[in-house]
Amino acid sequence: MATPGGSMPLLDHLEELRSRLIVCLGAVLVLSIVGYLLSDDILTFMTRPVGKVYFMGVTEAFTVKLKIALFFGLFTASPLIFYQAWRFVSPGLTSKEVMWVLPVALAMSLFFVLGAAFCFYLVVPIGIKFLMSFGSESVEPLLSVSRYVSFVGWMTLAFGLVFEIPVVIFILGRMGVVSVATLRRNRRFAIAAILILAALVTPSPDAFSQLLLAAPLYLLFELSVLLVALTGRRRGIPATSATSEL
Numbered sequence: 001m002a003t004p005g006g007s008m009p010l011l012d013h014l015e016e017l018r019s020r021l022i023v024c025l026g027a028v029l030v031l032s033i034v035g036y037l038l039s040d041d042i043l044t045f046m047t048r049p050v051g052k053v054y055f056m057g058v059t060e061a062f063t064v065k066l067k068i069a070l071f072f073g074l075f076t077a078s079p080l081i082f083y084q085a086w087r088f089v090s091p092g093l094t095s096k097e098v099m100w101v102l103p104v105a106l107a108m109s110l111f112f113v114l115g116a117a118f119c120f121y122l123v124v125p126i127g128i129k130f131l132m133s134f135g136s137e138s139v140e141p142l143l144s145v146s147r148y149v150s151f152v153g154w155m156t157l158a159f160g161l162v163f164e165i166p167v168v169i170f171i172l173g174r175m176g177v178v179s180v181a182t183l184r185r186n187r188r189f190a191i192a193a194i195l196i197l198a199a200l201v202t203p204s205p206d207a208f209s210q211l212l213l214a215a216p217l218y219l220l221f222e223l224s225v226l227l228v229a230l231t232g233r234r235r236g237i238p239a240t241s242a243t244s245e246l
Contacts, residue, residue: 020084027080028073035072039065042072043145046152049125050132053145060146067146071153075116078160079109100174107167115163119156123212127155130208155213162197162217166224173228180229183221190221 035042043064047053055061083105132141172178183190198214 016088020088024077024081024084027077028070030073031076032069032073035076036065036069038072039068042068043149046149047145049128050143050148053143053148055145060144064145064149067149067153071149071157074157075160078112079105082108082112104167104171108164111163111167112160116156116160118163118216119159120152123159124152124155127208127212159213159216162213163220165217165220166227169221169224170227178228180225183225183228187221191218194218194221 046068055064083102086105135141169178169183194214194217195210198210198217
């Protein structure tokens with residue numbers, strides 16, 4: 001393993017990547033087994049916004065348990081995954097930047113949990129209520145448990161990941177890759193990118209679900225601009241000039 005700020009041969013770099021991937025996959029596998037054992041309780045928790053769901057095929061109930069187990073493994077292993085990712089890039093950082101590895105990993109874990117919670121407790125109930133309101137006496141909803149778990153799972157995962165935007169832009173700002181002026185000048189392009197991203201990551205093709213993701217994404221972008229402005233002082237940028245560009 002290279003020292004901070006040093007170099008690492010390509011084969012050693014690949015070996016480092018392999019070992020960290022094994023750790024992450026092992027954690028996901030172990031936690032997925034735990035999720036499988038708790039799948040009935042997790043499904044009861046997930047279906048709170050709709051009450052009852054149904055399985056339509058012979059194997060659907062079993063495959064749902066596997067889906068729940070995988071989602072549980074990914075969510076609960078996310079702090080370790082973020083930490084391993086930053087430990088992987090740490091050999092290319094300076095000794096001062098290495099000190100940020102653990103705080104950044106914790107911040108990414110926190111924002112991931114905030115995004116997932118925001119989705120499950122606010123976006124999912126509102127979205128489901130809105131989409132199911134299009135039913136009628138002759139068109140009643142009969143929710144497939146597999147599709148419902150996939151919808152909630154991928155939506156929650158997508159929100160958790162996109163809530164990492166402030167952390168990522170904060171890191172880019174600390175590295176000098178982006179500045180407040182750059183973010184402000186390209187705001188309209190950021191809005192277009194947010195709309196495209198919301199359309200790509202939401203499992204449901206309806207515009208309402210995409211809007212529910214795009215709105216907090218834009219607020220996160222504005223928070224990122226503020227973070228870069230505040231942290232600009234550490235790079236020798238006067239606080240007044242940085243914040244005046246917001």
